[in-house]
Amino acid sequence: MNPRIAITSGEPAGIGPDIILSALQDNFAAQLVVVGDPELFRQRARQLGLELEIKVCSDLAQITDHQAGQVQILPTLLGSNVECGKLDVANAPYVLETLRITGQGCLDGDFDAVVTPPVHKGVLCETGVHFSGHTEFFQDLCNSPQVVMMLASQAMRVALVTTHLPLKDIPAAITPDTIRTVTRALHRDLKTRFGCDQPRILVCGLNPHAGEDGHLGREEIETIIPTLNELRKEGINLIGPLPADTLFQNKYLEQADCVLAMYHDQGLPVLKYSGFGNAVNITLGLPIIRTSVDHGTALDLAGTGQASDGSLKVAIENAITMATNAKKDIK
Ligand SMILES: NC(=O)C1=CN([C@@H]2O[C@H](COP(=O)(O)OP(=O)(O)OC[C@H]3O[C@@H](n4cnc5c(N)ncnc54)[C@H](O)[C@@H]3O)[C@@H](O)[C@H]2O)C=CC1
Numbered sequence: 001m002n003p004r005i006a007i008t009s010g011e012p013a014g015i016g017p018d019i020i021l022s023a024l025q026d027n028f029a030a031q032l033v034v035v036g037d038p039e040l041f042r043q044r045a046r047q048l049g050l051e052l053e054i055k056v057c058s059d060l061a062q063i064t065d066h067q068a069g070q071v072q073i074l075p076t077l078l079g080s081n082v083e084c085g086k087l088d089v090a091n092a093p094y095v096l097e098t099l100r101i102t103g104q105g106c107l108d109g110d111f112d113a114v115v116t117p118p119v120h121k122g123v124l125c126e127t128g129v130h131f132s133g134h135t136e137f138f139q140d141l142c143n144s145p146q147v148v149m150m151l152a153s154q155a156m157r158v159a160l161v162t163t164h165l166p167l168k169d170i171p172a173a174i175t176p177d178t179i180r181t182v183t184r185a186l187h188r189d190l191k192t193r194f195g196c197d198q199p200r201i202l203v204c205g206l207n208p209h210a211g212e213d214g215h216l217g218r219e220e221i222e223t224i225i226p227t228l229n230e231l232r233k234e235g236i237n238l239i240g241p242l243p244a245d246t247l248f249q250n251k252y253l254e255q256a257d258c259v260l261a262m263y264h265d266q267g268l269p270v271l272k273y274s275g276f277g278n279a280v281n282i283t284l285g286l287p288i289i290r291t292s293v294d295h296g297t298a299l300d301l302a303g304t305g306q307a308s309d310g311s312l313k314v315a316i317e318n319a320i321t322m323a324t325n326a327k328k329d330i331k
């Protein structure tokens with residue numbers, strides 16, 4: 001039986017609905033179900049001039065294998081009408097509810113994976129909840145001690161020691177404990193989920209020139225190098241820390257299965273430069289499978305037909321592959 005994959009609708013005023021409608025015109029070997037408001041998808045399809053069948057499923061038993069051109073929807077209703085490109089805090093509870101339903105559904109075994117189009121973190125925070133990202137939301141929902149954000153393009157995989165933190169808080173967050181737990185989770189998932197028998201991880205320093213022997217910062221000498229040496233004794237293959245400005249070249253990337261960057265904007269701009277629109281964001285360390293797109297809500301493009309569905313298709317394909325492999329492992 002094909003895996004059942006839930007897709008959230010993302011920020012309703014952004015390109016989430018557009019790229020879902022566009023991607024679902026293709027075939028996928030899975031039961032795909034969108035958790036969202038059917039009327040939002042009908043309206044957006046009309047606006048985009050796309051002819052798709054919107055099938056509203058009142059329960060899980062009605063979800064069948066995906067057929068190209070069909071959108072199966074488990075209904076959750078919006079708080080307010082949507083105007084493309086205009087954020088409305090009245091719809092923030094809807095967005096959070098789609099995340100809760102799909103995450104909990106994965107934990108309960110109703111779905112084999114969740115794929116998330118982009119949400120707008122700022123408008124979700126305006127409800128009074130602190131929402132820094134799906135990564136942290138699903139970590140809390142699943143009660144997971146450590147999660148790792150990893151993005152993968154054709155050219156490279158990049159994982160992060162810290163996720164959505166203000167820059168000023170990063171040095172304090174790079175502790176031996178965080179480096180240990182992130183690196184172990186990354187090593188384990190590269191083996192179990194990505195088929196790397198002996199994962200090789202290329203680690204960035206935190207400071208310019210990886211601290212220049214302590215003259216440009218001491219985190220490498222005091223924290224990063226000793227912790228990497230400890231992890232090496234556990235049999236984890238680590239290269240570095242290397243200066244982040246010169247690490248991203250083929251000579252090093254060819255030797256590695258994944259780069260481990262210390263923070264969001266150290267690793268992700270390089271990956272996005274090399275593969276924006278075709279990369280996938282995967283949360284490691286969760287008991288559920290969660291993939292996502294490599295881009296944001298692109299409010300400027302909602303409803304215009306100019307948004308690329310490339311990354312969403314890669315996210316759906318990755319979720320299907322990971323869920324299919326997980327089902328095989330259970331048998
Ligand atoms: N997975 C998620 O939920 C993510 C959400 N975001 C959120 O998105 C919001 C907007 O973030 P920005 O930094 O403006 O990034 P953005 O990715 O929304 O837009 C950056 C630029 O890329 C273009 N772009 C983005 N996606 C595209 C696509 N599929 N096809 C063609 N062009 C595309 C946009 O038009 C814009 O010019 C923020 O609130 C941010 O937190 C950002 C990244 C990931």
Ligand SMILES: NCC(=O)COP(=O)(O)O
Nearest residue numbers: 133134135136268281292
């Ligand atoms: N730049 C990627 C990103 O911020 C995605 O965050 P998340 O919502 O997947 O946690």
